[in-house]
Amino acid sequence: MDNSSNLDISDKNCQENIDQNRALYIFYSSVVALELILGLLLNVTVIHLFVFKLKFWKSKTIDIFLFNLVLADILLLIGLPVKAYNFQQCSEHKVVCKVQLFLQFLNRGASIAFLTVISIYRYYSVVHPGKRRVLRILRMSPQISVLIWVLLGILTIPAMLQSFIRCNISEKDEELNTSVLLREIVFFTQIFIPFLVLVYCSIRIIRRLKQKSVGDKTKLRRAMFLVTSVVFVFAVCFLPYAITRAVQLYNDGHVMQEEKVTVVKLYDGLICLSYLNCLLDPILYCLSSSKFKKLYISMYLPFLLEKVQPESPEDTADD
Template sequence: MDNKTCQDHIDHNRALYIFYSSVVVVEFILGLLLNITVIHLFVFKLKFWKSKTIDIFLFNLVLADILLLIGLPVKAYNFQQCSEDKVVCKVQLFLQFLNRGASIAFLTVISIYRYFSIVHPEKRKDLRILKQSPQISVFIWVLLGILTIPAMLQSFIRCDSSEKDELNELNRLNVLLREIVFFTQIFIPFIILVYCLIRIIRRLKQKSVGDKTKLRKAFLFTSMVLVFAICFLPYAITRAVQLKIIGTVMTEEKVTVVKLYDGLVCLSYLNCLLDPILYCLSSSKFRKLYISMYLPFLLKKQQPEGSEDTADD
């Protein structure tokens, strides 16, 4: 939609978009505080570069979430007023796509690593490629940076775009590539996560370990898939519907879909707030360190040192 149409749309739904903007601001504040504390522990306490393979992937996951959160103030502003600066809008979208893609990619790699560790522990030699975690991390960032370039080359829904731009063959190719990357980085990882969850739960039922350990691991992976599904699937499906009905005239149907899409965008940012809880704090070692550093008043409620199984690390 063009800038005037976008502004009219927001003006007619001012209360709703003020609420959206407030939600984004809250997610920004809470998510940034939580992720910064996690980064602090990784860098100054755990020295992640000297730690286990999984710690390097976790660090990159949190880094991607922080970089995504940094752009949220601009997003909150755009929920209330369409940006007149096309370049700023495209840069913000590029960073959004890049860092959300990186967050999903590292989340998927971590899930695959833990899948092999739990379901196929006897095949640790097959994990040698994952031992090259620094190189894999750099590769993921570079690859996603290249694949996200189309977000900078062609207007997006909120970047003051005009339909005549779509007539250019090169622009059509950019749009197609951008949407392929967008949907691929959500649906393929979700399929992988569901597969890993099913196999892990089956394996945990077979292993002769304590019920508490099995429940903890099953809850972790189930929560991981649920959070991913809630944050990203409705957002991606609504995006597909929005692409189908996009046009220069804002009919009532389009207004409804745009409002729903914008609300689900807010929901998708919740992932940045939950990632450190579900993945970083799933390690008993990290959890104890985090509580002792930032929540010492909870220490008296913790179990004795030897009573907690550390098999979830």
């Protein structure tokens, strides 16, 4: 009886908060819906080419990692309708909340993990092509992919035990325990460490390309733009909401309720921004390959085919 009464009060407080910020949360919901539509269109068409045209399982190492990257983004996008609905309604079943959060952190973690592995593979291919033992290990892409999914599935279990994000902003703060601590460590580790790896690999790749490229300035600029764009997109999509999460954790118990609500609203907005990664991954990683780009345009955008310029067969940083 008491629990039911507490839930009613929580839902009432949450509804009041949403009513006070109705326009903001409708905007958040619209952004998520737009990202869902555009992201699914792009990722589904890309994965269609991987499966039916490129037959990625018979292709080179990078294609298997790219397929898993796009698959993770698709699985993340599938949960966005629930997120868009939650931005407008307070009532939410706890089980649905936890399942949605589990899928969100599993697939976002997988997206970041495969993005990082791709960068490491390209780093060794460009900067240390002579280290065949490392490259041989990285070429075990099916085994590495399975390992990543299994490991992330285990590490994401704490998200099912307790909600990572409050299902509504009026819920009580969590008490620090082993499950919560492990969850936060996994969350921050899977963002900040890959970012440092990306920055390091990108700097080394750019330096190496500058040394190798003698006369082809256009190709060098394109490769440098691609490498830099990957770091930029990662920084914009993931770092702001991770930093806001750290601020949120630090402020719990130290600020007034109004300030907590403000931080949560900012955090919700930055989560919307983080989903943009699902839309940009296929562009940066798949369509950056001249072969894949021509195949994609010929399949889905044939009217642009005559505008595509022939490119050099060398594609060191792109493929």
